[in-house]
Amino acid sequence: MTRVLVLYFTRGGHTAKIAGAIAEQLLSRGAQVDVVDINSPAASQIRWDDYQLVALGACVLYGTYDKSVFKFIAEHRDALSARPNSFFCVNVVARNPEKRIPENNKYLQKFIALSPWTPADLKIIAGKVDYPSWPWYDRWMIQLIMKITKGPTDPKTVIDYTDWQDVKDYADHLLSLIKP
Ligand SMILES: Cc1cc2nc3c(=O)[nH]c(=O)nc-3n(C[C@H](O)[C@H](O)[C@H](O)COP(=O)(O)O)c2cc1C
Structure with missing residues (x-):
């Protein structure tokens, strides 16, 4: 059975809700899924080798990302890159469909510039x-x-x-x- 790890950073809970919806859909497709808040104790006990796929999501706060996002990524860059992986970026500017195109979303471009991990796949999701x-x-x-x-x-x-x-x-x- 495919095991998937869905990681997220949330401030107000909406990115957590999105991570939960992703997990629910994956479960409905027969995958086994763990959803982990990168700032929870569970995040330091991840058994990376258990997973065939990883997605990490974070919300945009004041044009950037919480520093815990980059800290987590710096610590786990190799594990993130070692399997199919994706980053999903949550922000409200993306309420405009044009801003859901990676090249048009400055927050995603900022993530790519600042992140020690280069995600293999990118997604922009409008927030709340x-x-x-x-x-x-x-x-x-x-x-x-x-x-x-x-x-x-x-x-x-x-x-x-x-x-x-x-x-x-x-x-x-x-x-x-x-x-x-
Ligand atoms: C303090 C704060 C700053 C924000 N800054 C931005 C921003 O610069 N650009 C943007 O598009 N959305 C911004 N947002 C919107 C959030 O990305 C959006 O509300 C998201 O759904 C929040 O997710 P969360 O509930 O997981 O924290 C901001 C929200 C908050 C609370």
Whole structure:
């Protein structure tokens, strides 16, 4: 049975939800899946050799990624590269379909420039705007980003931009990365 490792960094929980949806789809295809938060104790006990495929996702925060993402990658670069692998990037600028094309998404380009691991496969997924759950300073900053990118600025806005069918398709695509 194919064993897949889905790793993620989340701040507010949405990237975790996406990782869970990927896992659910993989399970429905008969794979065995472990979903691990890179900042959880389980992340230091990963038995990499158990897996035929790995996907790592992270949300964009203020134009970049939490430093724990790059720390984890630096520690596990060889293990990540040793099997079919993919990186999925979650951000709200990707609510615009054009920004879901890797060459058009500056956050993905930034990841490629900064990451010690070069993923074999890349995916951009639109995230969630959830102003009421964010502290005022985050809300204020993201309202500013939204103003620039012509998105919602009403502080009551909660919009899930994730295309959940596309997330399922991505999970199926991941399985196709494994050579028979
Ligand atoms: C503090 C903060 C900063 C953010 N900065 C950006 C940004 O620069 N560009 C962007 O497209 N999305 C940005 N976002 C949107 C997040 O990437 C999006 O809400 C994502 O779904 C968050 O995932 P999480 O719930 O796993 O943390 C930001 C969100 C937060 C909370």
